[in-house]
Amino acid sequence: DAICNFVICNDSSLQSQPIIFNPDFFVEKLRHEKPEVFTELVVSNITRLIDLPGTELAQLMGEVDLKLPGGAGPASGFFRSLMSLKRKEKGVVFGSPLTEEGIAQIYQLIEYLHKNLRVEGLFRVPGNSVRQQILRDALNNGTDIDLESGEFHSNDVATLLKMFLGELPEPLLTHKHFHAHLKIADLMQFDDKGNKTNVPDKERQIEALQLLFLILPPPNRNLLKLLLDLLYQTAKKQDKNKMSLQMTFKRISQN
Numbered sequence: 020d021a022i023c024n025f026v027i028c029n030d031s032s033l034q035s036q037p038i039i040f041n042p043d044f045f046v047e048k049l050r051h052e053k054p055e056v057f058t059e060l061v062v063s064n065i066t067r068l069i070d071l072p073g074t075e076l077a078q079l080m081g082e083v084d085l086k087l088p089g090g091a092g093p094a095s096g097f098f099r100s101l102m103s104l105k106r107k108e109k110g111v112v113f114g115s116p117l118t119e120e121g122i123a124q125i126y127q128l129i130e131y132l133h134k135n136l137r138v139e140g141l142f143r144v145p146g147n148s149v150r151q152q153i154l155r156d157a158l159n160n161g162t163d164i165d166l167e168s169g170e171f172h173s174n175d176v177a178t179l180l181k182m183f184l185g186e187l188p189e190p191l192l193t194h195k196h197f198h199a200h201l202k203i204a205d206l207m208q209f210d211d212k213g214n215k216t217n218v219p220d221k222e223r224q225i226e227a228l229q230l231l232f233l234i235l236p237p238p239n240r241n242l243l244k245l246l247l248d249l250l251y252q253t254a255k256k257q258d259k260n261k262m263s264l265q266m267t268f269k270r271i272s273q274n
């Protein structure tokens with residue numbers, strides 16, 4: 020269900036067949052060739068949508084140390100110190116910083132779940148701890164797993180994926196983006212007199228989220244795409260698995 024946006028150029032001066040441009044190509048080209056310019060351009064558009072005071076903007080740009088909320092608020096359980104979970108050995112996936120190699124290992128779980136989206140309570144019913152430990156050890160050792168052998172259950176795989184996300188040393192959306200995400204949630208529509216209402220401005224919220232996703236580290240962005248697609252496909256089968264999008268997201272984010 021991937022969506023590609025194209026612009027067709029029919030400029031007669033080109034004297035050739037219509038040329039099709041993929042905007043994603045130019046985005047990636049700028050990101051790789053001029054990363055600083057790319058980041059500044061994206062952030063300038065983010066600040067057009069949301070108000071980020073100096074310190075919060077500097078945090079988003081990675082220019083100052085992060086100031087995260089403390090205490091027993093709802094955010095405290097979501098954030099972890101980068102020093103609390105350390106990589107103990109080469110190849111370890113769980114509890115380690117997110118890498119493309121780690122995602123390649125975890126993709127085995129995601130791919131299997133896509134084939135078993137009709138299982139009732141997929142992300143709600145916990146799996147077997149012994150089988151999960153076997154899978155965990157295999158992933159940490161860089162082993163390819165035969166999930167089609169019948170040895171493992173879909174709930175084992177779903178629970179292990181939630182464990183992996185819960186043990187990331189840093190949240191998938193990163194600490195740097197925390198304050199920006201809070202501001203996005205507060206984006207509301209204005210009435211005819213210019214007064215702020217209590218109606219969420221979904222158009223601006225989506226635009227701001229898309230911009231933030233553009234400046235995520237590549238491994239985070241790639242895993243986020245995989246997870247969002249998995250959430251979407253799971254919700255499409257909710258008549259069978261009894262897992263709505265909201266319920267699936269809640270179960271995954273609880274870890």
